[in-house]
Amino acid sequence: MSRFKDKINNELGYLKATGTAQDIINSTEHTNKVITFKRAVAMVATLVLVFIIIFIPSNNSKGSFVIIANAESVKSGATPDTNEVTGDILDTENFVEISDGDSNVLTYNFNYVLDENADPADIAKKYLFHNFSKEIDIAIKGDDIETVTYKINNANLVGFIIKDSEKNEMTISSAGISNSKNQTDFAMDYDDHKYTHFVFGPPKEINEDNESPNYKLLDTGELTTKTIVSNDPGDVVGIGVMDENTVVTKDEIEMLRKYAKNDDMVGFYNYQNQIFKRIIDSITLDITVTKTNGKTETQTLEFLYTPDILTEIIETDETNQNSPFFDCTATHSTGTLSAKIKK
C-alpha cells in the first residue's frame, strides 16, 4: 500500500461503512424502480420459440450436425435424437430468440460527444456509442466431429467462453484481440467444446493513425485466460473489450446529434437502436465442423435484431448520472436478438 493511502486510512480509520452487504441486498429486493417501455408489434411477431425443450431434430435442419441455442445442458455423447439435449435447435425457417439468459440488452460504451454544449449532467446521454457487444450461447452436436470453427462476418469477435456444464467449469479464453488485429474466428476441439458462449461486436476498422473523422478512439483492453469454477452450470460470465471503432455513417451521427441537441432522448435511443439493427442484421456466423475423416461441413447463422420501441423515458437515480463511463453498463436501447440457419 502506498504511503499516501496508508496515511489516509490511518487518519480516517474511524470511518466505517454502516450496514452489511446483506442489508444492501435486502434493500434492493424491496426496490421497484424500472424503466418501462412498450414493445413493438414487430418484436412480438418475431418471437417464435422461447425456451422450449426439443426432443427431435427439426425437419428443416440442415447438414449432419445440429446447432443448439439457449442450451441449458449438453451432455457428453448426447445426440439430437435423444432427450439429453435441452435447448432450441435452430433451423432454416424460423428465427429463434437467442439470449444469454440474463438480459437482452446490448451493452455498449461511449466516447464521442455529440453535443459539446450540453449540460454536463446530460452528457452521458449524448455520446455516440463506440462499441456494443452481444452475448449468445451456441452448442453443436453431431457424430464423428473432431474440431469446430466459428467465424463471424461483418463483426468483430470480442471474446468467448467454453462452458462445460458437467464439470461446472467455464474457461474464459482469450481471442487474442489486439489493436492491430481484427479477430473474427476461433477453433476448438470438439471434445473440449460442450457449450460455447461468445460475444461479438460491430466490425472493426483497422486504422493505422489511430484517429477517425467520426469518433475518437479508446485504448483497448486485452483478455486474459483464466478458469472459473462455478457451482451453477447455468452461470454465464460475459467478457468484453472496449473496442476502438464502430461503423456508423456520418449521416447517422448527424441524426443522433440533432436528437441530442434537441434533448429528444426518446428519439435518440430509438434511432440508435436502428443503427444497432442495421449492423446486427448484416452479421453472419459460419460454423464449420471438421470430421474425423478430414471432411468439413459448414452451416451459417444469420441474425435478426428487433428493437424495442421506446415511447418515454422514466428517470430513475440510475439514469441520472453524468458519467458515460458509468452509463456504459446500461442502455435504453434494448431489443431481441434472434437467429436462424441460412438457407
Place this chain on the structure above:
Amino acid sequence: MSTNKKKQLFSEIYNENSDSILRLCYMYLKDTQLAQDATQETFLKAYKKLSSFRELSCINTWLTSIAINTCKNIIRKSNYKEKDISLEEVEYQLSYAMSDNDKTLAVSDAVTSLPQDYCEIILLRYYRDLPIKDIAKLLSLPQTTVNYRLLKAKSLLKDILKEDFFDE
C-alpha cells in the same frame, strides 16, 4: 449470473471496498453523514448493475466511477456549491493553519482543502489506484490533462505538507 453467485460476488466486493469507498466519499463531500448516504447508494447501484457488468477485471474502476457520480449528484441536489477559490488562496490558508508549530496538518485535510478538480484527481489516482487512462475516461478528459492536474495537485500538496507522500 445466478442470484446466489451475484450475492456472493457482491458480498466480496462490499467487504473489500465499503470502508475505502466511504472514505473516498467523505473526502469528496466533506461530510460524514452525506458520505454514508453516498456509500450506501453506491453499493445499491452496484448490486443492481452487477449482472450486466461485463468487465470483471475492472471492478475497482467501475465501483469508483459509481461513487464519484453519486457524490456529484448529491452535491447537485443539495445545492452545495464549492467556493471558487484560487490555488494561491488555498495555499495561503493552509500555510496559515500550519504556522502554529504545534499543529500538524492531516494529509486528508490537505487533500480535501484542494479545489474539487485537484482533490478528485488525487483521490482517483492515489487512493483508488486507478490508471491514468481510466481516470481520463471517467472524467472525460484527455490523458494529458489528467497528467497535468496530477502534477499540479501533487506539487501543491508537497508544498503544503512539506513532505512528499507519493511514491511516483
